[in-house]
Amino acid sequence: MQDHSASSHRRMNKRDSRWRASTFFIVFGCAFIVGLFALFWQKPVSEVAASVFGRKLDEPITRIYQFDYDYEPRHITWRVGDRVTIQLRNRSDTHWHEMVIGRGFDNTPSTFGPIATQFKEDFWDGVHVTFSHANHVDNLVVNKAIPTYIGPKPNIETGGDFSPTIQPKGGIDITFTVPNKPGKWYYGCFVQQYIHYLDGMRGTITILPQKQV
């Protein structure tokens, strides 16, 4: 009786260990295949999408970092009707930066020739915009946008295009529904008489027509 149970126990152990070994190889094999897919399939697909569209479409958050003197990313794609939150963050330790979106230039004459002071057409005209997470915002010009504020209201100024000007390490979130203004738009920082813009603080936005349902 005792012998029988001992041998059956041994058999169970044997079966157990064999089962564990095969399970290990199956799990390991699956993990390996998933890993391969992630490396060679998923990643390139997302990278291809990113290179085609700039930022992934339908991505509700567009993070935009400001540097001396650059934006990351330098190209964004949105679609008319999509709900988007721009998380604008100034990564500079020392410089104030803004973000204006528009087309064409307003120029002001100078001894060095015309200097662009802002865009001629302000993308934000007539757009409902919700501002939140304002932090170290030097000033905010909403121009003809229709603002709502959640949390601390930034220092509001008037004059010129829609423009949040962010202090070093500051930021603000800007939530809106992409207006029916498809085509190519531009963003830039006109701080210090257009020098930031010329030095590289500029980017492009492609706005695709509304998705046909």
Ligand SMILES: [Cu+2]
């Ligand atoms: Cu700047």
